Amino acid sequence: MKSRYETAKNVFIDSIDIDDYIELNSSVTAYQQLxxxxxxxxxxxxxxxxxxxxxxxxxxxxxxxxxxxKEIHYFDTPAPTEKEFFQKLFKVLxxxxxxxxxxxxxxxxxxFCKNLxxxxxxxxxLDEAQMYDAEIMEKIRLLSDTRAVKFVVxxxxxxDEDLIAKEHFKSRIWEIIELKNATKEDQSAYVHxxxxxxxxxxxxxxxxxxxxxxxxxxxxxxxxxxxKLMFTIFEICxxxxxxxxxxxxxxxxxxxxxEMSALKLGYxxx
Amino acid sequence: MYDxxxxxxxxxxxxxxxxxxxxxxxxLLTLLIIIFFSVLNFxxxxxxxxxxxxxSIMSKKVNxxxxxxxxxxxxxxxxxxDKNINTRDDLTIDKSLxxxxxxxxxxxxxxxxxxxxxxxxxxxxIIETSSAKAYEDVEKRFKQSQDIDxxxxxxKSYYKKHNYEKAEYWAYEVNKLDANLEESLFIFVQAKxxxxxxxxxxxxxxxxxxxxxxxxAKKLLYKIENNK
Numbered sequence: 001m002k003s004r005y006e007t008a009k010n011v012f013i014d015s016i017d018i019d020d021y022i023e024l025n026s027s028v029t030a031y032q033q034l035x036x037x038x039x040x041x042x043x044x045x046x047x048x049x050x051x052x053x054x055x056x057x058x059x060x061x062x063x064x065x066x067x068x069x070k071e072i073h074y075f076d077t078p079a080p081t082e083k084e085f086f087q088k089l090f091k092v093l094x095x096x097x098x099x100x101x102x103x104x105x106x107x108x109x110x111x112f113c114k115n116l117x118x119x120x121x122x123x124x125x126l127d128e129a130q131m132y133d134a135e136i137m138e139k140i141r142l143l144s145d146t147r148a149v150k151f152v153v154x155x156x157x158x159x160d161e162d163l164i165a166k167e168h169f170k171s172r173i174w175e176i177i178e179l180k181n182a183t184k185e186d187q188s189a190y191v192h193x194x195x196x197x198x199x200x201x202x203x204x205x206x207x208x209x210x211x212x213x214x215x216x217x218x219x220x221x222x223x224x225x226x227x228k229l230m231f232t233i234f235e236i237c238x239x240x241x242x243x244x245x246x247x248x249x250x251x252x253x254x255x256x257x258x259e260m261s262a263l264k265l266g267y268x269x270x
Numbered sequence: 271m272y273d274x275x276x277x278x279x280x281x282x283x284x285x286x287x288x289x290x291x292x293x294x295x296x297x298l299l300t301l302l303i304i305i306f307f308s309v310l311n312f313x314x315x316x317x318x319x320x321x322x323x324x325x326s327i328m329s330k331k332v333n334x335x336x337x338x339x340x341x342x343x344x345x346x347x348x349x350x351x352d353k354n355i356n357t358r359d360d361l362t363i364d365k366s367l368x369x370x371x372x373x374x375x376x377x378x379x380x381x382x383x384x385x386x387x388x389x390x391x392x393x394x395x396i397i398e399t400s401s402a403k404a405y406e407d408v409e410k411r412f413k414q415s416q417d418i419d420x421x422x423x424x425x426k427s428y429y430k431k432h433n434y435e436k437a438e439y440w441a442y443e444v445n446k447l448d449a450n451l452e453e454s455l456f457i458f459v460q461a462k463x464x465x466x467x468x469x470x471x472x473x474x475x476x477x478x479x480x481x482x483x484x485x486x487a488k489k490l491l492y493k494i495e496n497n498k
Contacts, residue, residue, distance in 0.1 A: 239274050260281045270283040 049179030052224030181221035
C-alpha cells in the first residue's frame with residue numbers, strides 16, 4: 001500500500017517546473033519588479049541572489065507568462081563554448097539555423113541587431129550567467145548596447161562577489177533585482193501551499209509553526225535546502241509509516257524526524 | 271529499504287550533545303543546592319550538638335551540687351573586685367598541690383576540680399589564636415550568651431596571663447552562674463591571694479570547707495596559710 005508520505009515526499013523534488021511555482025508575497029513582488037523592469041527601455045537587468053533563492057523558477061515563470069506576448073527566449077543552461085552560445089543566439093535573432101561548418105561573425109551580428117532596433121524587441125533570459133566567461137559577457141554587453149536585444153542576466157551571489165556583476169556590468173546594468181532567502185512566514189507558506197496544491201491537507205496541517213521554525217533554522221530560508229529537507233523528512237516518515245508505524249504521529253511531524261533529516265543532510269552534526 | 275537505524279543512533283548522540291549544557295547546568299545547580307543545604311544542616315547540627323553538650327555539662331554540674339550545698343561565694347560583694355590592692359609576688363604555692371598554676375588554656379586534659387567536665391567548646395573556639403582580640407570576642411559573646419564555659423575559660427586564661435584582677439572578675443561571673451563549681455572558687459581565691467587579699471581568701475576557703483569538706487580546698491588553704 002502506498003504511504004501517504006510518498007506523495008508528500010515527491011512534492012518537494014527540486015525542479016523549476018512552472019507547475020511547482022508557488023506564489024508568495026516575496027515572489028509576487030520579485031515577479032512584478034522584473035516584469036516592470038523589462039517594460040522599461042533598459043539594456044540589461046541583473047537578477048541576483050544566492051543559490052536556491054528562486055531565480056531560475058522566477059525566470060521560467062516570466063518566460064511562461066510572457067512567451068505569447070513578447071519575443072522572449074529562455075537560455076536555462078549555459079552553452080559550453082562561445083561558439084555554441086553564439087550559434088544559439090544567432091538562431092534566436094535571425095530565426096534561422098546557422099549553416100553547417102560556419103561560425104558567427106560577431107561584428108555582423110552586431111550590425112544585424114542594430115538594424116532590428118525599432119522593429120523587434122527581443123528579450124533573452126540568461127540563467128546561470130556566472131558560468132559564462134568574461135569574454136562572452138563582454139559580447140553580450142555589446143549586443144545589449146544595440147538596444148535591439150534586452151538581456152535578463154541571472155547569476156549567483158557568491159562569497160567573493162561576482163566579478164561579472166562588479167566589473168563588467170556594474171556601470172551598464174540599469175536595474176538589479178536581488179532575491180533573498182525566505183522569511184519564516186514565507187517559507188511556512190511555501191511548504192503549506194506546495195502540499196495543499198497536491199491536496200495533502202492533513203500532512204500540511206501536521207507541520208506546525210514550531211516545526212517550521214526549526215526547518216527555517218536549518219535551511220536559513222533557502223528554498224532549495226527547504227525542498228531537500230522536506231523531501232528527507234517525508235522519506236523518513238514514509239519508512240516509519242511502512243515499517244514502524246508506532247513511531248510516527250500522524251497529527252504532527254515529530255521533532256526527532258526533522259532533526260534526523262537535518263543530520264542526514266549535514267545541517268547539524270553530532 | 272531506508273537504513274534508518276544508524277540515523278537513529280546518530281540522532282541519539284545529537285540529543286545527548288544538544289542537552290549537554292542543560293545537564294551541566296542542572297548538575298551544577300543540584301551541586302549548589304546540595305552544598306547550600308549541607309552547610310545549613312551542618313550549622314544546625316553544630317548548634318544542636320552545642321546545646322546538647324551545654325545541657326549535659328549543666329546537668330553534671332547540678333549533680334555535683336552535693337559538694338556545695340550552699341553558695342560559698344554568695345556573700346562576696348562585687349565591690350571587692352574594685353579594691354586596689356598590690357599583688358603579693360612572694361606568695362608561692364607548691365606546684366604539686368596548686369591546681370591553678372598549671373591551668374592549661376589549650377589543653378583538653380585540664381582536670382582542676384572538674385574531672386568530668388571538659389570545656390571542649392572553649393578550646394575549639396580559641397585554638398587558632400591567642401590574641402587579645404580573641405579574648406575580647408569571647409567576652410562579647412559571653413555578654414550575649416551568658417555561657418558559663420566562656421566565663422570559666424576567661425578566668426583561667428587571665429589567671430595564667432597573671433591578670434589577676436580580670437581572673438577574679440571572671441571567676442566571680444562563673445560563680446554567679448554556677449555557685450557549685452569548685453574550679454571557679456579556687457581561681458577566685460588564688461587571684462585574691464595574688465592581689466594580696468589573703469585574709470579574705472582564707473575566710474572564703476574556710477567557709478567553703480565547712481560546707482563541702484573538700485580535700486582540695488583544704489590543701490589550698492594549708493598552702494595559703496603557710497605562705498607556700
